[in-house]
Amino acid sequence: MSQPSTDPVDALAELGRIRLDQTSLDDMLGQVARLANRSIPGAEQVSVTLLRGRVGRTLVFTDEVARDLDEWQYEHGHGPCLDASAAGSPISVPDMGAEQRWPDWAAHARTAGVGSSLSIGLPIQSAVVGALNVYGGPAHAFDRDAIATAEGFARYAAVALANAHLYDSATTLAEHMQEAMRNRAVIEQAKGIIMGERHCTPEEAFGLLSKLSQDTNRKLRDVAAALVANAVETGR
Structure with missing residues (x-):
């Protein structure tokens, strides 16, 4: 499991220093993805999904692989990031080779060199939800501590995203x-x-x-x- 380059506490502190009146929603999402990628053990690619109804979009991503895996789910209408967004809860895929819930997507992920994933639901507001998607190279890339770190980070990120969304809406x-x-x-x-x-x-x-x-x-x-x-x- 790859080790994070940034301590999660430092990552959350950096996120907390962002001023919403000086940062666009897109910039905020980009910062969330970059900090998550640097602070979650085992993370190789990260993306952020926003979901309106059942229509999903990947607004930011740290690698094209993450965007591709997200967009496959949007196109086919099923997958962990969609389900995590809708439920507002975390979904772990520890081993793509043994995944039975979304076997076609898991096969696509293995082809892209991804062996495991985490999707953490981000409840932003009633009409807009999302997920922080974390992709790892090998199977079982995320141990219990990594999952706890991802969940803790996602809870903080959800608040930041909700505030950014409200600020953007208020400005409009x-x-x-x-x-x-x-x-x-x-x-x-x-x-x-x-x-x-x-x-x-x-x-x-x-x-x-x-x-x-x-x-x-x-x-x-x-x-x-x-x-x-x-x-x-x-x-x-």
Whole structure:
């Protein structure tokens, strides 16, 4: 069994120092995979699976072999990383040569030079789950201590991934809210211009904007922006 190049305690400390406001979700996932690969005894390749429904994707991987073994499972609809993701629990394949649950996948893994694997479920949120997949070269690459290390690391990684996902979602939501506020501002400006020109109520001004949007097959915000821009140009 190969020995880790990084102490698991140091790996977790390094993961804890990552600032979510300065790191993208992809970078966070990459760091999780690299730290797991360096800290879990017996690990030769590592990947991170994200699963929405039964649709899986490998977002990061330390070697093409890991991605290939993941993608075989997505294509065929079964395998340890999918089951671990769905169940949120660890699944060990100690010997690909003796594996009976997924014999076709195990045969594919042996062809790729992988003799054993661990998939540790990562519950991230209700709609998104995942797994930390660890692949070893020989059979029985992961002893009891290695499995415990992988499980402990995965629990920490799951928290980091969940926080990163929430931060990414919150950032996207904030951007959408800012865009909505900008849209509302320009629509209110356009309404004010119409009210001044036609001496109508706010409701009537909005009705005119909506009708123009429908008649020209343009978004309401674009119609309003064009009206405001024309008023600014005319006023110069």
